[in-house]
Amino acid sequence: MTYEKELEVALLAVQRASILTKTVYSSHSKGTLSKSDSSPVTIGDFGAQALIIASIKHAFPEDEVVGEEDADDLRKNEDERKLVWDLVQAAKLDDSSAEDKIGGPIKSVDDMLTALDSGRSNGGRQGRIWALDPIDGTKGFLRGGQYAVCLALMVDGVPTVGVIGCPNLPIDDQAPLDSSIGADADDKEGKGVLFGAVKGEGATSRPLSKGALQQSKKISMKAVPDVRQATFCESVEAGHSSHGDNAAIASKLGITKSSVRMDSQAKYASIARGAGDIYLRLPVSKSYEEKIWDHAAGVVLVQEAGGEVTDAWGKPLDFGIGRTLKENKGVVAAPKDVFPQVIEVVKEVLGVKQ
Numbered sequence: 267m268t269y270e271k272e273l274e275v276a277l278l279a280v281q282r283a284s285i286l287t288k289t290v291y292s293s294h295s296k297g298t299l300s301k302s303d304s305s306p307v308t309i310g311d312f313g314a315q316a317l318i319i320a321s322i323k324h325a326f327p328e329d330e331v332v333g334e335e336d337a338d339d340l341r342k343n344e345d346e347r348k349l350v351w352d353l354v355q356a357a358k359l360d361d362s363s364a365e366d367k368i369g370g371p372i373k374s375v376d377d378m379l380t381a382l383d384s385g386r387s388n389g390g391r392q393g394r395i396w397a398l399d400p401i402d403g404t405k406g407f408l409r410g411g412q413y414a415v416c417l418a419l420m421v422d423g424v425p426t427v428g429v430i431g432c433p434n435l436p437i438d439d440q441a442p443l444d445s446s447i448g449a450d451a452d453d454k455e456g457k458g459v460l461f462g463a464v465k466g467e468g469a470t471s472r473p474l475s476k477g478a479l480q481q482s483k484k485i486s487m488k489a490v491p492d493v494r495q496a497t498f499c500e501s502v503e504a505g506h507s508s509h510g511d512n513a514a515i516a517s518k519l520g521i522t523k524s525s526v527r528m529d530s531q532a533k534y535a536s537i538a539r540g541a542g543d544i545y546l547r548l549p550v551s552k553s554y555e556e557k558i559w560d561h562a563a564g565v566v567l568v569q570e571a572g573g574e575v576t577d578a579w580g581k582p583l584d585f586g587i588g589r590t591l592k593e594n595k596g597v598v599a600a601p602k603d604v605f606p607q608v609i610e611v612v613k614e615v616l617g618v619k620q
C-alpha cells in the first residue's frame with residue numbers, strides 16, 4: 267500500500283486531537299474568540315491544530331502545513347494560552363507506542379505555540395503539503411451540532427491522503443441519515459467515527475474511540491438507480507451555501523425528500539459511507555473563496571468511495587494555487603453514475619442567475 271505511514275500518522279494525529287475537541291465540546295466554556303473576519307475560534311481549534319501539527323512535524327519534518335489557525339491570539343492572551351496548554355497536555359492516546367509514532371506529548375508552551383504557528387504555508391503545486399482544519403464546523407461545534415477534525419496530504423497540489431474525525435456521527439455506516447443528525451448531537455455511546463482514504467487505495471471507517479484503529483471497514487457510496495430518491499446534504503449555515511439554489515436544484519432533479527443539514531465535512535463523510543448521496547454547496551457570495559482545508563480531506567474520501575467532486579460549474583477543484591480554491595465557485599459531490607445528471611441541473615440553475 268502507498269502512503270501507509272502518512273495514513274497511520276494522520277489517523278493517530280486526528281484521533282488524539284479529537285480527544286481534546288471532545289473535552290471542549292462537553293464543557294460549558296469553550297473560550298470562544300472572534301477572528302478578524304468575525305468567524306468564531308475556540309480553545310478546541312487552537313489545541314487541535316497544535317497537536318496535529320506537532321504530530322506531522324515529528325513524523326515528516328520536511329513537510330509544509332496549510333492550517334486554518336495560528337498562534338497570534340494565544341501569544342496575546344495569557345488566560346486563553348493557559349487553557350489551551352492544559353488541554354494539550356491532557357490529550358493522550360492510550361497506546362504508548364501509538365503516542366510515540368506521533369512524537370508523544372508537546373514539551374513546552376513555546377513548542378505548542380511554534381506548532382500552532384507552523385500552519386502558515388501558502389500552499390502551492392509542488393511537493394508535500396498538508397491541509398488542516400482542526401475543527402471544521404466551529405459554528406456547529408458551538409451550537410451542539412456536527413463538527414469534524416480534518417487533515418489531508420496534498421502531493422504536488424493533488425489531495426492524496428484524507429482523514430476526517432467525526433465525534434458526533436453514528437458509528438454505523440448504514441444508520442439512516444435524517445434531519446436530526448445535524449442538531450442536538452452528542453458524543454455519547456455509539457457515536458464517533460474516524461474516516462481515512464488514500465488515492466487509489468479506497469476509503470475506510472472505524473470507531474473513533476481509543477484503541478479501535480484496527481477495526482477498519484471499507485466504505486463506498488450507495489448506488490443511486492433513481493436520482494429522485496436521493497438524499498442531499500447541505501450546510502446548516504445559510505451564509506455558507508445557498509439553501510435556495512440547493513432547493514431549486516433538488517426540485518429540478520425531482521428530489522422530494524428535504525435536505526439533511528449538518529455542519530462540517532461530516533457531509534462528505536456521510537455521502538462517502540452511503541448514508542446520504544449528494545452534497546451541494548452553492549455559493550452565496552460572488553467574492554468568497556473556499557478554503558482548501560474545508561475540502562481536501564473530504565474530496566479524497568468521496569473520490570475513493572466512488573464519487574466525483576467538482577465546483578458548481580463542473581470544473582475540477584484546484585488545490586495547487588494557494589490557501590484557497592480561488593479558481594472555483596461552490597462544490598458539488600455525488601456518486602459517479604448520477605454526477606453528470608446532477609451537474610447539468612446545477613449549471614442550469616446557476617446559469618439563470620448570471
Ligand SMILES: Nc1ncnc2c1ncn2[C@@H]1O[C@H](COP(=O)(O)O)[C@@H](OP(=O)(O)O)[C@H]1O
Pocket residue numbers: 305334399401402403404405406500501502503505506507528529530531550551554556557560
Ligand atoms: N461565506 C462563506 N461561504 C462558504 N463557506 C464559508 C463562508 N464563510 C465561512 N465559510 C466556511 O464554512 C466552513 C464550515 O462549513 P459548513 O457550513 O459546511 O459547516 C467554515 O469552516 P470552519 O468552521 O472550520 O471555520 C468556513 O471556513
Ligand SMILES: [Mg+2]
Pocket residue numbers: 399401402403559560
Ligand atoms: Mg472549516
Ligand SMILES: [Mg+2]
Pocket residue numbers: 311334399400401402403404
Ligand atoms: Mg475550522
Ligand SMILES: [Mg+2]
Pocket residue numbers: 305306334404
Ligand atoms: Mg473557522
